[in-house]
Amino acid sequence: MNSPGLYVHTPFCPRRCAYCDFYSTENLSKIPMWLDSLAVEARQQAAYWTYEFDSLYLGGGSPSVLSPDQLASLKEALSPLKISPKAEITLEANPEDVTADKALAWAEWGVTRVSIGAQSFQRKALIAPLGRSHSDSDILKAVEAVKKAKLFFGLDLIFGWPGQTSQEWREDLELAVATGTGHISTYELTIPHKSPIAQKFLTGELIALPESEIADLFLLAGSYLKKRGFERYEVSNFARKGAYSRHNLKYWRRDAYLGLGPAAHSFDGSRRSANVASVDKWSLALAQRHTALSLLEDLTPDQARLESLMLCLRLAQGAPTSLINDQGKAAELALAGFLVKNGAYWKPTEKGLLCADYLARELS
Ligand code: SF4
Structure with missing residues (x-):
C-alpha cells in the first residue's frame, strides 16, 4: 500500500x-x-x-x-x-x-x-x-x-x-x-x-x-x-x-487518505466515509464518543472499477487498458480524437480531458 x-x-x-x-x-x-x-x-x-x-x-x-x-x-x-x-x-x-x-x-x-x-x-x-x-x-x-x-x-x-x-x-x-x-x-x-x-x-x-x-x-x-x-x-x-x-x-489514484474535521472525507482503500458537515454536530459526536460520520459507503467491485476508470481518465497518464472492457470502443474514441494509445494505457487528449466523465461512461 x-x-x-x-x-x-x-x-x-x-x-x-x-x-x-x-x-x-x-x-x-x-x-x-x-x-x-x-x-x-x-x-x-x-x-x-x-x-x-x-x-x-x-x-x-x-x-x-x-x-x-x-x-x-x-x-x-x-x-x-x-x-x-x-x-x-x-x-x-x-x-x-x-x-x-x-x-x-x-x-x-x-x-x-x-x-x-x-x-x-x-x-x-x-x-x-x-x-x-x-x-x-x-x-x-x-x-x-x-x-x-x-x-x-x-x-x-x-x-x-x-x-x-x-x-x-x-x-x-x-x-x-x-x-x-x-x-x-x-x-x-x-x-x-x-x-x-x-x-x-x-x-x-x-x-x-x-x-x-x-x-x-x-x-x-x-x-x-x-x-x-x-x-x-x-x-x-x-x-x-x-x-x-x-x-x-x-x-x-485511489490511494488511502484520512480526513479530519467536519465535512472531511476519508477512504481506507475500500470504504469511503464522510464526517457530518457541521462543526457543532461533529464536536458533540466526538465529545459523546459517537461516530461523527454522515456517510459510510462500501463500493461493489464494479463500482470500484468504474470509479478507478473515471479518476484515471482525469489524469494525463490515462487509464490502463486492463481497466477497459471494450477495447473496440476505446479504438473508436481514439479515431474521434478523444484518446491515444500509449503502451499499456489509453491516454485522453486535450479534447478527451474536456469530457473525461463522458469517456468513462462510454468505456465502462
Ligand atoms: S467561502 Fe470562499 S474562501 Fe471560504 S471555502 Fe468557500 S471559496 Fe474558499
Whole structure:
C-alpha cells in the first residue's frame, strides 16, 4: 500500500464567497472548540491509521485565518498520528490573509506548499460574480510574502464566469505565470444550487457562458500553459516538472487518505466515509464518543472499477487498458480524437480531458 494522505478541514471563512459550496462557518469563535475536537478525533483515528502519512493537506474553509498559537495547537492535536518528516504539507491560503510574518510562521511549522486562492486578477470578476474579499494587488502581495519565506506556491484560478472573454482569461494565465509559480489549478465555475450566486442566474441578473465558450477557455489554458513549460497532469491541474501535488494525486489514484474535521472525507482503500458537515454536530459526536460520520459507503467491485476508470481518465497518464472492457470502443474514441494509445494505457487528449466523465461512461 502507498503511504496514505492526511486531510484536515478547517471550516472557517471570515466571509463566504458568492459561489462557494464547501462547508464553512463565519463564526471564528468556534476555532478553539474545533481544535479540541480535532485532538479527540486524531487520538481515535490513530488506533486505525498506523501507517506513516507522507502528505498533509490543510484545506478549507480558510486555514490561513489560523493564528500562530492556533497552528501550534493544531500541531499538538495531530501529534498522535505518524506524519513523515519528509511529508508534503500544503496549506490553502486566501490572498488577503497572507502576510510576511504568517508565511514565515507557516514555513517554521513545516508547511512545504502554499496554495493561494487567487481565482482571478480581474477586479470585475473578484467583486462580482465571485464575491471575493481580495483584490488583484492582494494576490501579488501574498506571492511576495510566500516567496520571501522560500515556500513553494501554487495559484488557483477560476474560468467560465459570466461575461469572461478569452482575452481576460489569457491575461489571468499570463499574470499567474509571471508570478513564478510552479503549479496552477484552473477550475471551471460551477453554480451550486444553494449558493448565493445561484439566485442571480435564476433571475437572469447573471447569464452563464455558453458551453462552447467554456470549452474554448479550457483548451486555451492547455495550449497557453503548455507553451510556458506547464504540464496538464490532471483535468484541472498544471505543474512544472516535479511539482505535482502529491496529496491530490492520492485522490485521483485511489490511494488511502484520512480526513479530519467536519465535512472531511476519508477512504481506507475500500470504504469511503464522510464526517457530518457541521462543526457543532461533529464536536458533540466526538465529545459523546459517537461516530461523527454522515456517510459510510462500501463500493461493489464494479463500482470500484468504474470509479478507478473515471479518476484515471482525469489524469494525463490515462487509464490502463486492463481497466477497459471494450477495447473496440476505446479504438473508436481514439479515431474521434478523444484518446491515444500509449503502451499499456489509453491516454485522453486535450479534447478527451474536456469530457473525461463522458469517456468513462462510454468505456465502462
Ligand atoms: S474562501 Fe474558499 S471555502 Fe471560504 S467561502 Fe470562499 S471559496 Fe468557500
